[in-house]
Amino acid sequence: MLELKGGKVKGVLCDITGVLKESATTADGVAIQGSIEAIERLRKAGIQVKYVTNECQCTRKSLHQKLLRLGFSMSEESIMPPAFAAREVINKENLRPHFLVHDNVLPDFEGIDTDDPNCVVVGDAVEKFTYDNMNHAFRLLKEKKCKLISLGKGKYYREDGQLTLDVGPFTAALEFASDQNAMVCGKPDPLFFQAGLMSLGLTAEEVVMVGDDIVSDVGGAQKANIRGVLVRTGKFTAQDENHPVVKPDLIVDNLKQLVDVILQQ
Amino acid sequence: MVKMAKAVLLDLSGTVHVGDHLIPGAKVGIQMLKSHGIPIKYVTNTSKESKSCLRNRLCNAGLEVQENELFTSLTAARNYVESLKLRPLLMLEDEAMKDFEGIQTEDPNSVVVGLSPSNFHYKRLNEAFNLLKNRASLIAINKSRYIKTDDGLSIGTGAFVSTLEFASDKKAHVIGKPSKDFFHLALKELDPKLQPHEALMVGDDVRDDVLGAQQAGLIGALVKTGKYLLGDENKYGEPNYVFENLEEMAQFVLGQEKK
Numbered sequence: 267m268l269e270l271k272g273g274k275v276k277g278v279l280c281d282i283t284g285v286l287k288e289s290a291t292t293a294d295g296v297a298i299q300g301s302i303e304a305i306e307r308l309r310k311a312g313i314q315v316k317y318v319t320n321e322c323q324c325t326r327k328s329l330h331q332k333l334l335r336l337g338f339s340m341s342e343e344s345i346m347p348p349a350f351a352a353r354e355v356i357n358k359e360n361l362r363p364h365f366l367v368h369d370n371v372l373p374d375f376e377g378i379d380t381d382d383p384n385c386v387v388v389g390d391a392v393e394k395f396t397y398d399n400m401n402h403a404f405r406l407l408k409e410k411k412c413k414l415i416s417l418g419k420g421k422y423y424r425e426d427g428q429l430t431l432d433v434g435p436f437t438a439a440l441e442f443a444s445d446q447n448a449m450v451c452g453k454p455d456p457l458f459f460q461a462g463l464m465s466l467g468l469t470a471e472e473v474v475m476v477g478d479d480i481v482s483d484v485g486g487a488q489k490a491n492i493r494g495v496l497v498r499t500g501k502f503t504a505q506d507e508n509h510p511v512v513k514p515d516l517i518v519d520n521l522k523q524l525v526d527v528i529l530q531q
Numbered sequence: 532m533v534k535m536a537k538a539v540l541l542d543l544s545g546t547v548h549v550g551d552h553l554i555p556g557a558k559v560g561i562q563m564l565k566s567h568g569i570p571i572k573y574v575t576n577t578s579k580e581s582k583s584c585l586r587n588r589l590c591n592a593g594l595e596v597q598e599n600e601l602f603t604s605l606t607a608a609r610n611y612v613e614s615l616k617l618r619p620l621l622m623l624e625d626e627a628m629k630d631f632e633g634i635q636t637e638d639p640n641s642v643v644v645g646l647s648p649s650n651f652h653y654k655r656l657n658e659a660f661n662l663l664k665n666r667a668s669l670i671a672i673n674k675s676r677y678i679k680t681d682d683g684l685s686i687g688t689g690a691f692v693s694t695l696e697f698a699s700d701k702k703a704h705v706i707g708k709p710s711k712d713f714f715h716l717a718l719k720e721l722d723p724k725l726q727p728h729e730a731l732m733v734g735d736d737v738r739d740d741v742l743g744a745q746q747a748g749l750i751g752a753l754v755k756t757g758k759y760l761l762g763d764e765n766k767y768g769e770p771n772y773v774f775e776n777l778e779e780m781a782q783f784v785l786g787q788e789k790k
Contacts, residue, residue, distance in 0.1 A: 391653075392653055393652075393653055393654075394653075395652060395653040395656070396651070396652045396653075397648035397649075397651040397652065397686075398648075400651070400686055400690070401685055401686045404677065404684075404685075404686040404690070405683060405684065405685075408677065408684055409683070409684065421697060421698050421700075422660070422698055428661070429660070429661060429664060430657055431653065431656060431657050431660055431694075431698055432698075434697055434698070435656075435660070435693075435694040435695070435697045435698040436694060438693045438694060438696075438697035439686070439690035439691055439693050439694045439697075440690070441693075442676060442689055442690050442693040443676045443677055443686045443687065443689065443690040443693075444676075445676070
């Protein structure tokens with residue numbers, strides 16, 4: 267009998283890729299079985315959900331529309347991608363970024379001054395990760411002393427059934443070459459989860475985070491004192507059941523199973 | 532404290548040459564050492580070129596070098612792969628592949644990473660990552676952060692090794708400097724009777740050349756050419772000596788000899 271210890275769950279921070287849907291290079295991906303109904307059941311029970319995602323290969327609007335097409339229903343504002351968190355930092359600190367990100371996420375950064383950059387923003391740039399582009403970013407960091415911002419720092423995700431490199435490994439490359447630590451806007455940074463709590467208007471004890479990435483989702487949430495639940499969908503592999511460092515508060519087969527547990531409380 | 536250096540190990544890129552040009556003072560310094568019978572070995576982390584290619588480049592630049600004076604991390608890597616009977620996915624430029632001729636590469640169970648801009652793109656790195664996630668081992672020819680090139684500093688092999696280490700949670704076995712084994716193997720090849728404390732290592736990379744050498748028991752000297760940046764001598768540890776260039780280094784070594 268699965269059980270979630272701690273206080274009654276009043277709100278959920280929910281990962282998107284690997285929890286709601288599986289990623290694919292073509293079309294919108296595929297909804298994970300039971301996830302659409304699970305979200306609907308939470309809504310009917312009055313449990314709020316915010317979607318804390320590291321998705322940065324498209325705009326928030328585009329991601330929202332993909333989810334609607336798959337059959338999910340949520341507001342665009344309930345989705346919290348790293349680009350929005352990065353925008354806040356850029357505005358607050360008067361930064362002028364050089365972007366090494368996927369072209370499709372650039373509209374979410376519209377209006378930002380990019381002349382004479384004093385910062386490098388790296389995201390899930392995929393095919394744009396070439397030696398020349400990395401070298402250009404490195405030179406800005408080393409020679410122009412630019413600040414480094416990373417949109418999330420995940421190691422990999424699952425797409426078309428295969429594990430594929432996320433932004434984290436490329437951030438690690440730039441950190442190593444330029445001798446500096448990136449500021450992470452997105453999971454697993456605790457501030458990102460705290461922004462989620464503020465958005466829900468709830469305390470850490472009243473919320474649970476659910477994701478498929480044991481380090482970024484579960485470990486990150488726990489560092490923000492939020493219970494972290496791991497799903498066995500998405501990028502999950504059997505090795506994650508015995509992670510040397512992160513011990514999830516609960517491991518479930520999928521989002522549907524977690525919602526069963528929450529609604530039993 | 533004055534230490535006697537009986538032999539000199541010299542880094543190449545950034546210390547003797549940058550690209551196709553010799554660094555001022557390098558040729559004179561090397562000739563001074565040779566004419567006084569001081570044994571020299573060029574110890575390089577280069578992973579873009581085979582030994583013969585490297586020798587040609589230096590000769591064309593005006594420095595007479597024999598292949599047997601070169602100790603490269605590429606050859607050390609090949610020896611390592613052969614000794615363990617590994618089948619590598621080679622992330623190397625075409626020129627460097629020559630040093631791996633005869634090594635089986637089908638059904639790879641290891642990934643060997645050298646300085647290879649043509650391999651450092653998403654698709655290829657992803658391929659390497661998936662092998663590592665499936666039990667392959669990771670071998671780094673070197674873990675250099677950056678190198679000096681004709682148009683400034685350029686991101687090095689180490690950055691892309693970090694990419695694969697971070698993604699796969701595996702640590703690379705690093706063949707070249709600052710690995711202790713590398714310095715010891717170079718000394719052994721130069722003269723099996725040489726003790727580490729009798730050898731002076733000279734280079735422009737304070738961490739990989741100088742501190743690495745010191746940790747292997749050698750005397751470490753930083754030279755202010757190549758990738759050297761102001762303040763390097765104070766940032767990471769203490770080089771035994773700091774020289775403007777190889778000519779100044781040779782004058783010092785020969786000056787010690789006379790005492």
